[in-house]
Amino acid sequence: MPEMGPVILSLVQKLHRGEFKDTLIEHLAYRSVIEAVGGEKDFAQMALNAIDPRVLALQGKIITVEMLDRIRASQMQELDPWPHSNGGYCDFITDSRDTDYWRGYVGQASVLAIRIPQHCSAIRVGKNNTLHYHIVTNPSAAGYRYGNFIRLWIIQFPNCIQISTKEAELAPRVRGEFTKLLEGSTDPEIREWPSIRAQQKHQPNASAKNLVETQRCPRLSLEENINALYTAIQSGKEFAEMVFWPSKEKIPWAPHGSEIQPLDLKAWFEGVSNWLLKNHCTKSDLAILVGTTVASVGIMLDSVPSHDYGEISLPWGLRESGFTDKNSLIWFASFQKYKLIPGTFQASMPHDADTEFFSKSTHELIGKSSLRVILLCGKLAEKIALTEQDLKQNFTLELQGVRYEIWLRLRHHTIERIFVRSPAPLIKLWSNKGSAAVKIDVLFRFVSAVSSTRLSTTFYESALTVALVIRGWDDERSQRIDPLELELGKVNPTLRIWLERLGFREDNHVRRLAECTSGSLRLGLLVLLKVLPRAPPGVGPRKIPQSKTRRRGVISPETMQKVRLLLKDVQKELISVPKTEGGDIIKPPDTLVSSEDTILVDEDLIMEAVEHGSVTIKDFDSKEERLMIDRLQKKTPNTTEDTNPGKGISAPTSSTFSTQLSESTRRLQIRRFFVKAEVAPVGKRHPHAYATSASETDPGMRFGFRVSLRDDKGEDSFVEYASSSTWQAIAIANSFVDGLDGDSFEEICRRKRRFVWVDKRIKNVPSELRPFVNEAYRDDENNVVRFNSASPKVQKPA
Numbered sequence: 023m024p025e026m027g028p029v030i031l032s033l034v035q036k037l038h039r040g041e042f043k044d045t046l047i048e049h050l051a052y053r054s055v056i057e058a059v060g061g062e063k064d065f066a067q068m069a070l071n072a073i074d075p076r077v078l079a080l081q082g083k084i085i086t087v088e089m090l091d092r093i094r095a096s097q098m099q100e101l102d103p104w105p106h107s108n109g110g111y112c113d114f115i116t117d118s119r120d121t122d123y124w125r126g127y128v129g130q131a132s133v134l135a136i137r138i139p140q141h142c143s144a145i146r147v148g149k150n151n152t153l154h155y156h157i158v159t160n161p162s163a164a165g166y167r168y169g170n171f172i173r174l175w176i177i178q179f180p181n182c183i184q185i186s187t188k189e190a191e192l193a194p195r196v197r198g199e200f201t202k203l204l205e206g207s208t209d210p211e212i213r214e215w216p217s218i219r220a221q222q223k224h225q226p227n228a229s230a231k232n233l234v235e236t237q238r239c240p241r242l243s244l245e246e247n248i249n250a251l252y253t254a255i256q257s258g259k260e261f262a263e264m265v266f267w268p269s270k271e272k273i274p275w276a277p278h279g280s281e282i283q284p285l286d287l288k289a290w291f292e293g294v295s296n297w298l299l300k301n302h303c304t305k306s307d308l309a310i311l312v313g314t315t316v317a318s319v320g321i322m323l324d325s326v327p328s329h330d331y332g333e334i335s336l337p338w339g340l341r342e343s344g345f346t347d348k349n350s351l352i353w354f355a356s357f358q359k360y361k362l363i364p365g366t367f368q369a370s371m372p373h374d375a376d377t378e379f380f381s382k383s384t385h386e387l388i389g390k391s392s393l394r395v396i397l398l399c400g401k402l403a404e405k406i407a408l409t410e411q412d413l414k415q416n417f418t419l420e421l422q423g424v425r426y427e428i429w430l431r432l433r434h435h436t437i438e439r440i441f442v443r444s445p446a447p448l449i450k451l452w453s454n455k456g457s458a459a460v461k462i463d464v465l466f467r468f469v470s471a472v473s474s475t476r477l478s479t480t481f482y483e484s485a486l487t488v489a490l491v492i493r494g495w496d497d498e499r500s501q502r503i504d505p506l507e508l509e510l511g512k513v514n515p516t517l518r519i520w521l522e523r524l525g526f527r528e529d530n531h532v533r534r535l536a537e538c539t540s541g542s543l544r545l546g547l548l549v550l551l552k553v554l555p556r557a558p559p560g561v562g563p564r565k566i567p568q569s570k571t572r573r574r575g576v577i578s579p580e581t582m583q584k585v586r587l588l589l590k591d592v593q594k595e596l597i598s599v600p601k602t603e604g605g606d607i608i609k610p611p612d613t614l615v616s617s618e619d620t621i622l623v624d625e626d627l628i629m630e631a632v633e634h635g636s637v638t639i640k641d642f643d644s645k646e647e648r649l650m651i652d653r654l655q656k657k658t659p660n661t662t663e664d665t666n667p668g669k670g671i672s673a674p675t676s677s678t679f680s681t682q683l684s685e686s687t688r689r690l691q692i693r694r695f696f697v698k699a700e701v702a703p704v705g706k707r708h709p710h711a712y713a714t715s716a717s718e719t720d721p722g723m724r725f726g727f728r729v730s731l732r733d734d735k736g737e738d739s740f741v742e743y744a745s746s747s748t749w750q751a752i753a754i755a756n757s758f759v760d761g762l763d764g765d766s767f768e769e770i771c772r773r774k775r776r777f778v779w780v781d782k783r784i785k786n787v788p789s790e791l792r793p794f795v796n797e798a799y800r801d802d803e804n805n806v807v808r809f810n811s812a813s814p815k816v817q818k819p820a
Contacts, residue, residue, distance in 0.1 A: 023080045026073065031066040038062050072177040087124045090114045093172045101705070103173060104134045110174040113141065115158045118166045125209075127154040128174070138171055142369035145169050146356075147324040147402045151222060153204070153215050158370070160211060165373030239422040245271060247421065247471035251440075254419040254428065273472060276436035278392055285315040285390050294357055294383050301379075308358055312336060313351035315391035318473040321345070321352045322384070322407055324400025326446050330769070337447040339485070343466055344477035351393060355403040356380055381406045388439070395473045397444035397465070408441060421464050440472070448482055451489040456516035459486045487520050491551055495544040506543045508533045517547065524550070525592035538584040546585065549577055553586045700726040701762055710743035713755040720775065721763070722755025753777040753799045767791055776800050 035041075037052040059065040070078075076093045083089070090112075097103045110130040117123040131137035141154075148159045158167045207213045242250065248271065255261050267274050291310050298308065312334050313320075321340065328335040334347055345352065356372060357380070372380070384406050388396065398404045408429055415430040419442070431439040444465055445458050459482035467479040494514075497503045509529050510518060526532055535546040701724050702708040708726040716723040727744040745751075754777045760770045768790055771778045778794040780787055787795060793806045801807055 023083060023085055025081050026078065027066070027070055030069050031062065034062050034066045034069070038065075069175075069177070072175040074173055074175060077172075077174055087114070087116055087121065090124070090170065090172060094170055097173055104138050105176065106133050106135045107176055107178065108132050109134045109176040111138065111171055112174055113154065113158075113169045113171050116168050116170055117163060118168070125157050125212075127157075129154075134173070134176075141169065141171070143325040145369040146371065147400050148371050148405075149401075150218075153201075153212065153219075156215055156218065157211060164371050165376070167370060169369040171369075242422060242467060242471075244471040247468045248273060250419060250421055250468070251472060254417045255430070258415075258417060274436045275394065276433045276438040285387070287311050287313075287315065290387070291357070297379065298357065301375075309335075309354045311351060311353040311357075311387075313347045313349075313353075315351060315387070315393070317348070317350045317475075318392060318394045319345070319350045319469055319475050320388070320391070320393040320396040321350060321444075322396060322398050322403040323352070323354050323446065324402045325354070326399070327449055338449060339447045339482060342478065342485070343481045344475075344479075349475050351391065353387075355384070355400065355406045357383075377406065385409065393439060395440045395442065395469050397442050397469070399444050399446040404441075404443065412441060419468070421468055424461055424464050426465060442469075448486075451486045453490060453514055453516075455486060456514075459483050459516070483516070486516055488551065490514055490517055491544070491547045495542075495548045498542065498544045505541075508536050508543055513543075521547075524554075524589065527592075531588075531592050534588055535585065538588060539581060549581060549585045550589065552577065553582060553589060696728075696730045698728040698730070699758070700728055701759055702726070710745070711755075712743070712745055713747075713751040714745050715747045715749070716752050716755060720752055720756050721759040722752055722757075725755040725759050749775075749801075750777070750799070767794075771800065774800055774802050774804060 034056060038056045040053070056062060056065045059068055074093070074097075076096060080089060108131070110128065111134065113127045113129075115125045115127070129137070144155055145158050148164075149155045150159050158169050160167070201216050201219060204212050204215050251273065252267060255267070288310070295308050309328075323337065326337040329338040331341055334341075336345070336352060340350075340352065356376075388407070396407065398407055409431075412429045412431055415432060417428050417430065419426045419428045427443040429441040430437055431441070442465065445461050448455055448458060448462070451459075462482050463479055466477050469475065470477040470479055494503075494506070498505055506512060510521070510526070510532055511529075513521065513532070521527075521532070526535065532543055532546075535550065536543040539545040539549055700708065704724070707718075707723045710726045710728075711723050712725050712727040713720070713722045728741065729744055730741045753775050756773070756775050757770050757777045760773070760776070767778055767780070768788065770776050771791060771794055777797070777799050778791070779797045780791050780795045782795050797808070799807050
């Protein structure tokens with residue numbers, strides 16, 4: 023390894039002096055950033071100091087596996103080896119058959135804590151779409167090669183520098199040119215990569231644009247979904263006559279055998295777990311199956327992060343789409359949640375023997391189930407679930423212009439099971455996920471039709487639409503992006519299709535929408551979300567968590583009425599057209615939208631996005647708000663009394679970030695009096711903790727309660743942190759932090775040293791929450807005690 027100081031300085035000088043005449047990087051702000059830091063030498067020194075000292079110790083030495091392993095072992099002992107910050111890393115790939123073998127992949131990421139698990143997950147499921155993955159997941163080395171991650175550097179730029187952390191990529195043409203250079207490598211595996219990659223690129227892949235365009239197609243009915251399956255199977259030569267399928271309207275399902283009995287999943291999984299542990303096959307935490315074997319629908323996942331819903335854990339979006347532990351069976355292909363091998367920074371594919379066991383166990387599970395349709399979300403899932411005979415019965419299913427690969431398991435000229443290659447559930451609603459959202463929702467409609475399982479089949483499209491609208495307005499309001507041009511063609515394809523379904527099919531329509539909201543089309547889209555009908559209570563699970571703050575008057579009634587009338591006008595224009603390119607006609611005013619198009623989002627959540635810190639509400643909304651203000655004024659020392667109650671109250675703003683503390687902040691403003699809740703990072707105690715008696719095991723130790731007064735210039739003239747040593751303060755702080763961490767009331771109320779308040783006006787309160795109506799605590803002995811309990815059983819910290 024060379025001396026890094028001279029190498030870094032040479033590179034910085036070339037970037038600063040513009041010696042790289044490459045149009046790909048000429049537009050980047052290297053020169054201004056280097057100058058802002060202090061010049062070439064200062065920047066080079068800052069970069070050198072960012073490198074891990076253990077890595078710098080390799081300078082002047084020939085690097086071996088043993089040296090890199092020592093660095094990995096040392097970094098494993100750190101509390102936060104992969105922080106949420108910009109940094110570089112190296113994956114040195116090793117082979118257990120050759121102690122001297124290693125190949126290095128060097129990368130960087132704006133958030134290391136996210137990128138490293140992504141790599142580990144990709145390696146675990148056998149991805150091979152990059153040279154990095156090709157080397158470690160090569161079938162000839164399955165189970166022998168490991169990815170081993172070490173941190174190379176972490177850099178924090180001075181506050182004076184505004185740097186975009188968005189990672190840029192080389193143009194495809196340039197990547198292709200560099201890939202060809204690999205043909206001269208002395209390593210045969212690296213040398214073969216260009217031809218392998220070329221073959222991968224020639225495989226058919228539907229364009230995202232075409233998939234989004236399928237939203238314009240009418241949604242298939244139950245009969246049309248079944249007919250699509252009939253057509254797909256009929257395309258096979260041996261099934262051209264379809265003798266075994268006499269009626270298109272009904273699928274010829276094979277009767278369940280008498281051997282099908284409800285399987286005790288817990289006992290079955292315990293046997294699987296014991297084998298995995300005994301044979302050292304576990305590479306991560308074991309993940310118990312969710313659901314029941316008497317269900318008709320199964321979902322088999324490679325590796326997708328799960329979200330806790332009380333006692334069950336599912337990938338986000340599945341429960342919201344209607345999958346429950348009563349109507350489905352959901353499990354991981356390797357029965358493990360894979361991130362990193364525990365106690366290491368390593369990742370690897372399973373050995374062939376492990377895969378064989380996973381496959382045998384899966385076949386047993388499916389064979390003892392009533393599953394009819396099984397979605398396979400990943401290559402590992404397909405490899406494990408499908409038998410050799412299944413692979414022979416391969417067909418292409420076309421739904422609304424989207425193609426899916428399916429496999430049939432037949433028995434005595436009847437269909438026993440249908441396996442479908444499915445996209446994995448979405449975990450991020452980025453603007454480029456429109457095609458995936460459509461593909462999943464279209465497939466869920468097919469699953470619902472053929473399995474007779476009631477599902478909400480528009481969740482991912484609806485959630486993505488809401489996310490794009492809210493994010494777009496927030497970015498425009500914060501001046502991170504320019505206002506949207508008033509042309510339908512300039513709107514994101516997913517939002518454009520949504521608008522067309524509502525009747526906004528011409529540029530004139532979107533211009534009129536923007537006129538309703540002072541010229542901002544993005545704000546117009548947000549208000550349009552609000553005026554759409556809400557789903558009636560009890561229609562499926564709540565799609566997005568309810569806002570904790572009730573908002574009134576954020577959007578003026580006049581604006582709301584303008585948008586409402588415009589929506590009626592554009593929909594009237596559709597009445598004379600029986601069916602359009604956009605699909606089903608949206609009915610006029612009184613029956614505005616179908617149940618599937620109803621916005622299943624709490625409207626106060628939308629208001630959080632509309633609301634701005636300067637927006638003023640003229641009057642208190644409720645008695646509870648008055649009491650809250652009075653309580654704050656009485657409890658806070660040295661505060662000025664508001665001589666005009668009811669005036670100058672700003673609704674709480676959406677989350678911001680303080681300088682020292684990384685989590686959510688909420689404010690309540692009364693003229694010049696401010697209350698600010700601060701939450702320190704996980705594991706850190708707030709320097710001014712509100713609950714002074716909170717122990718290290720109490721999440722409430724992270725919570726601080728800041729009180730300030732501001733003068734006429736807007737500067738703080740008084741700052742104080744409220745504090746309390748009472749047991750109530752510990753419970754309140756614990757619950758507050760739990761809530762900000764995303765935990766539900768049901769989860770919080772089960773924990774000791776917690777406080778929960780449920781409004782007595784709420785009807786149909788879940789039985790678990792009824793003891794907490796009008797405030798209650800749970801003490802250290804798991805008893806529920808009222809707010810004014812004289813002798814709570816809460817242990818004092820040592």
